[in-house]
Amino acid sequence: MINRRNFLKIVSFGGGIALASKITFELTSQENNNEHKIEGLKAKRWAMAIDVQKCDRTPDCKECVVACHNYHNVPNFDNPKDEIKWIWKDKFHNAFITQENIYLPSGMNHQTVLLLCNHCDKPPCTNVCPTQATWKREDGIVMMDWHRCIGCRYCIAACPYGSRSFNWKDPRPYIKNLNPDFPTRTRGVVEKCTFCAERLARGQMPACVVACPSKALFFGDLSDPGSEIRQVLSERFSIRRKPELSTSPEVYYLV
């Protein structure tokens, strides 16, 4: 006759063995999976910080713009009405049009500011897209699927930052140096910055961040308190474009 004590002993021993074998199995199978480990960059919330002071020291520098536009096959149309831009420069008073302080430090209104898609936390562009060609990824990137874009341009109307451009003409003839590893777009498709989602997946930082000669761009995970971007944001005062619209833009300007 088995008593209660012995029964518990046997059951717990058997259970322990089963659990141990399960754990070892999982570990070994995981090891197999990691045979070719993919070093993609991952984050809970990608964000960018731009040091306006550093950037303004070289107002004619366009390294980041050139790097981005070359990498992503962004066409260069002669007519400014047709202009396609992923990242571009403008004056402070144009970029921060709703900031209400009249008496700013001298020259600030005419400082050069770098502009790009803000990858908002609550992006108005994704809400209006009828084909879900643009949406917010879990890591915060406002992504585009150019296969699905039907060119209705609601997103352009919805974006308060002018971050989206429309291909009124076939862009192919207007791209000087084709990057064969990245697609072009066609006529009738909207395009914008994607925070270099394809580069992040390969473990590379965005093209503009890498290209900046004065290291004025910071890119990282906003949810990670130890990240570089959180460091600079905690050290310096930053502003965002049109915060009153509560789109919660995720490009911060260190002023």
Place this chain on the structure above:
Amino acid sequence: MKLYDGWKIILGLIVFFAFFSLPVWINLSSAQSRVKPQLEYPKDSKQCVENKDYMNHYHMNLLNFWRDSVVRMNYRYVVRNGVVLTHNGKPLEMSLTLACLKCHNNKQKFCDQCHNYLDVKPYCWDCHIEPKGGLK
């Protein structure tokens, strides 16, 4: 039973069918119809991501699946049984230009052969850039 104006009717029918089937005769007599797709396979690599039969019939489904996986779900690499496939020691990306075209690097002698024969016009090439200069 008598067929009134029989020779006229029969002659009319012959002329009608001759005209009606004219495209067939033209096709049969011209050289074009005898051109069968002739695919040039890559010489230096022997294995594709799927077997030849599957790729013949379903490569478009595979490409659509790759497209949605990469763009919409951010899964970037070809995985079989939990292991990432490699090509020349590098992990294989789910990409037309970065995977398929690295081996099949001549569109005219591969893709176009069947697409032209069957008169299908896939719009991949409107955006994705075909490898230049043919076979390297």
